[in-house]
Amino acid sequence: xxxxxxxxxxxLTGHEKLIRSCKEDHAREFEMKVGLVHYFLGLEVWQGxxxxxxxxxxxxxxxxxxLCIDSCKPMETPLVTSVDWVSAGSSFPQxxxxxxxxx
Numbered sequence: 001x002x003x004x005x006x007x008x009x010x011x012l013t014g015h016e017k018l019i020r021s022c023k024e025d026h027a028r029e030f031e032m033k034v035g036l037v038h039y040f041l042g043l044e045v046w047q048g049x050x051x052x053x054x055x056x057x058x059x060x061x062x063x064x065x066x067l068c069i070d071s072c073k074p075m076e077t078p079l080v081t082s083v084d085w086v087s088a089g090s091s092f093p094q095x096x097x098x099x100x101x102x103x
Contacts, residue, residue, distance in 0.1 A: 011037055
């Protein structure tokens with residue numbers, strides 16, 4: 001069984017019998033709201049047969065709205081695709097931060 005605890009959020013995953021036993025033990029000691037996980041640490045969570053899916057879609061939408069860029073047009077590739085980076089003499093440093101690229 002895996003137990004994930006963050007402040008006052010608790011996720012249990014594993015064999016159903018162990019999860020049920022753990023919930024009962026914790027409910028005797030603590031006031032708990034028991035149910036399926038929908039959000040955890042900013043992640044939306046969907047559950048299917050034997051699988052979990054997490055997404056940051058809600059966070060992304062809130063960030064886009066907060067930055068007032070929800071009316072901007074989307075792009076498939078948000079950078080110039082026609083530049084031959086090697087011929088342009090540009091390289092990226094080992095730190096992972098891009099340098100200025102001259103066209």
